[in-house]
Amino acid sequence: MTIGQASQPDCVGRDFSLAAPIVYAAVDGIADRMQAITLEDPAGPVKLAIRDDPPAPGGFPYFRHFTADRLVECPFTLRYTAVVQPPGGRNGPPFGIRAVGGGLAGAGSGFLLVPGLDRPVAASIHWDLTGLEGNVSAASTFGDGDFAFRGPIAGLMQGWYIAGPVGRFPQGEPRPGGLHAYWLGKPVFDAPRDMAWTASAYAYLKQYFGYLEQPEYRVFMRFLEQAPFGGATALDNSFMLSRGPLKPDEPPLAPRSTLFHEMIHQWVGGIDAPQGVSSWFSEGLTTYYEYILPFRGGFVGLEAYRDGVNKLARDYFINPARGMSAADITRIGFGDDRIRHMPYQRGAFYFADLDSRIRARTRGKSKLEDLLFRLFRDRQSGRTIDHRYWTDAVSQILGDDEGERFERIILNGEDMAAPASDGFGPCLEAIATEFETGGKPRPGYVWKIRDGIGPTDCQNW
Numbered sequence: 001m002t003i004g005q006a007s008q009p010d011c012v013g014r015d016f017s018l019a020a021p022i023v024y025a026a027v028d029g030i031a032d033r034m035q036a037i038t039l040e041d042p043a044g045p046v047k048l049a050i051r052d053d054p055p056a057p058g059g060f061p062y063f064r065h066f067t068a069d070r071l072v073e074c075p076f077t078l079r080y081t082a083v084v085q086p087p088g089g090r091n092g093p094p095f096g097i098r099a100v101g102g103g104l105a106g107a108g109s110g111f112l113l114v115p116g117l118d119r120p121v122a123a124s125i126h127w128d129l130t131g132l133e134g135n136v137s138a139a140s141t142f143g144d145g146d147f148a149f150r151g152p153i154a155g156l157m158q159g160w161y162i163a164g165p166v167g168r169f170p171q172g173e174p175r176p177g178g179l180h181a182y183w184l185g186k187p188v189f190d191a192p193r194d195m196a197w198t199a200s201a202y203a204y205l206k207q208y209f210g211y212l213e214q215p216e217y218r219v220f221m222r223f224l225e226q227a228p229f230g231g232a233t234a235l236d237n238s239f240m241l242s243r244g245p246l247k248p249d250e251p252p253l254a255p256r257s258t259l260f261h262e263m264i265h266q267w268v269g270g271i272d273a274p275q276g277v278s279s280w281f282s283e284g285l286t287t288y289y290e291y292i293l294p295f296r297g298g299f300v301g302l303e304a305y306r307d308g309v310n311k312l313a314r315d316y317f318i319n320p321a322r323g324m325s326a327a328d329i330t331r332i333g334f335g336d337d338r339i340r341h342m343p344y345q346r347g348a349f350y351f352a353d354l355d356s357r358i359r360a361r362t363r364g365k366s367k368l369e370d371l372l373f374r375l376f377r378d379r380q381s382g383r384t385i386d387h388r389y390w391t392d393a394v395s396q397i398l399g400d401d402e403g404e405r406f407e408r409i410i411l412n413g414e415d416m417a418a419p420a421s422d423g424f425g426p427c428l429e430a431i432a433t434e435f436e437t438g439g440k441p442r443p444g445y446v447w448k449i450r451d452g453i454g455p456t457d458c459q460n461w
Contacts, residue, residue: 015068016115017068018048018065018116019063019065020034020064021063022053022055022062022064023056025059025061025095025109026059028090029085030111031113033082035081035082036079036080036081037080038077038080039078041073041077042073046076047070051065052065057330057332057333058333058340059092082111082112084104085097085106085110087224090334091230092230093231095110095233098224100224101186102164103132104161105160105161105184107240108157109157109158111161117152120152121149121150123150125142125146125147125149125156129163132163132164133165137166138162138164139162139218140159141158141161141237158235164184166183166184167182167184168181169181169199179216179219181198181219181220182221184222185222189253189254191221194253194259197256198254198259201256201259201260202217204293205293208293208297211376212266212380219238219239220238221241221243222241223244224242226244229242232259234262234263234266239263241254241255241258260290260294270282271387273386277326277330280343280346280347280350283347284344284346284347284348286344287312287344287345291308294308295455303449306449312345312348315341316345316346316349318442319341324342325412329343329413350409350410353420355368357398358371361398371393374393375393391406419445426453426457427449427450427455428450430445431446433445
């Protein structure tokens with residue numbers, strides 16, 4: 001890949017550095033796999049001094065910095081080779097660039113060494129696919145094949161990239177709009193069929209949320225033979241599904257709940273908070289919607305909806321991190337997947353419980369989404385959305401103690417032992433039960449379908 005700047009920032013008279021992740025979300029050794037790094041400007045070669053950030057706990061990103069020994073003039077030329085992530089190592093999100101199916105796929109954070117330019121640039125990106133065999137092509141979060149990019153150059157790290165004999169949906173020449181999917185390796189399900197389903201789910205989500213105008217979305221998939229297999233992770237307007245062979249008795253079907261989850265991220269977005277701690281919102285709210293929206297949209301039936309809620313409940317009530325604070329969970333991070341997913345589960349139950357409490361307090365005149373959709377619009381207009389915004393907004397509806405409640409449950413990890421029975425709508429009700437884990441019983445709840453009620457009575461509560 002060649003990055004050619006179409007308009008040059010003025011970098012004369014200022015210090016200059018390059019940066020690459022040492023670790024990025026549990027992908028180890030990215031900067032170590034960057035070789036033969038050379039930097040040259042009109043005055044000649046530039047020597048680079050290396051400085052590493054202190055390691056970040058929990059597998060979260062930290063960087064290696066390459067600092068020029070003199071002022072750098074524009075235009076400059078940076079050349080290096082990035083070696084693909086080898087098989088083996090710990091599992092985590094699929095940011096590493098992996099060889100698969102005669103090509104490669106991964107995130108920009110897995111192979112890009114970027115200049116520390118803080119001002120936007122206009123760049124042109126060209127793929128050189130020499131050496132790849134077969135009917136090869138390339139795509140990224142930013143477009144099919146070669147593309148133009150405008151913004152801070154580090155933004156290129158926040159995209160997915162794929163190149164090689166790429167499978168595509170829909171087939172034929174790329175056309176603007178809608179959902180596009182790309183994959184490498186041997187799919188373990190019928191990729192065109194399941195991507196057609198995903199396109200219909202995306203169209204539903206776009207209509208449901210409405211506040212974003214996003215005509216185009218890209219799904220990237222890589223089917224690996226050797227671990228780490230990864231999982232699914234969303235970036236702007238796109239996500240990557242990375243997985244291995246089918247497990248015993250696993251049906252050859254795309255993980256549809258996961259597909260919903262990753263696409264929902266586009267609308268849920270994030271909240272301003274320390275790294276990792278913000279997961280209660282970005283992942284918790286997305287997980288909440290992951291279960292209720294497929295049911296509301298008619299993509300799953302009532303029984304499947306109940307089963308999904310009960311899977312979420314079991315995962316929550318047996319999770320060893322139920323009493324852990326958000327900060328402690330972040331410190332463990334990618335070191336333990338069960339603990340890392342506690343904010344997903346805790347957040348989902350917090351939002352389900354909050355919806356029930358808002359409806360009860362307002363006697364059905366308001367619901368959680370009235371608050372959420374206002375937040376989404378405020379964030380879209382440029383307003384800072386942080387914990388203070390959230391607690392102020394919830395307190396206006398439910399009273400002044402909501403800030404304290406938020407801190408107890410979300411930040412400090414106080415166990416939410418009995419979420420609202422009707423938090424997942426009027427079709428379901430909670431009943432007390434016990435889960436067995438590690439040979440010991442754990443009290444919790446499961447949800448059952450209320451007697452005498454059908455799905456059409458509660459799909460759109």
